[in-house]
Amino acid sequence: xxxxxxxPWKTEYTVGNESIDEQHRTLLExxxxxxxxxxxxxxxxxxxxxxxxxxxxxxxHFTAExxxxxxxxxxxxxxxxxxxxxxxxxxxxxxxxxxxGVVFCTPNELTNWVEHRLIAHFIEEDQDVYRSxxxxxxxxxxxx
Ligand SMILES: [Fe+2]
Ligand SMILES: [Fe+2]
Numbered sequence: 001x002x003x004x005x006x007x008p009w010k011t012e013y014t015v016g017n018e019s020i021d022e023q024h025r026t027l028l029e030x031x032x033x034x035x036x037x038x039x040x041x042x043x044x045x046x047x048x049x050x051x052x053x054x055x056x057x058x059x060x061h062f063t064a065e066x067x068x069x070x071x072x073x074x075x076x077x078x079x080x081x082x083x084x085x086x087x088x089x090x091x092x093x094x095x096x097x098x099x100x101g102v103v104f105c106t107p108n109e110l111t112n113w114v115e116h117r118l119i120a121h122f123i124e125e126d127q128d129v130y131r132s133x134x135x136x137x138x139x140x141x142x143x144x
Pocket of ligand 2: 121
């Protein structure tokens with residue numbers, strides 16, 4: 001099975017900016033690796049490292065994207081940042097540290113987050129923001 005098989009890339013996820021789309025693709029691949037690890041009932045170390053990689057990359061992506069929207073002078077950046085924070089908090093909640101140790105999400109809980117929060121964000125807010133940028137702003141970014 002391919003590592004990315006859990007959450008394959010679909011053309012409808014495309015935002016239209018190569019760098020953002022590439023980052024979104026990587027996010028789905030990392031989420032796919034975590035999904036495989038939890039579905040296979042791997043040990044703590046493997047699941048933890050897959051989880052940490054997804055959390056780290058999600059943070060890097062959101063930071064890069066917020067910089068992009070800000071540089072492109074998009075409206076509603078603050079609202080977009082709030083959404084990123086919510087999505088991040090929901091991701092962090094998929095790892096629970098209780099009195100008897102760490103408990104990770106089930107494969108279904110992860111799928112829910114990926115499909116209803118992460119991918120939904122690509123195809124709703126990210127696409128909307130990118131479409132709303134003026135052509136001039138897109139060109140300015142593309143040539144910088
Ligand atoms: Fe994004
Ligand atoms: Fe976003």
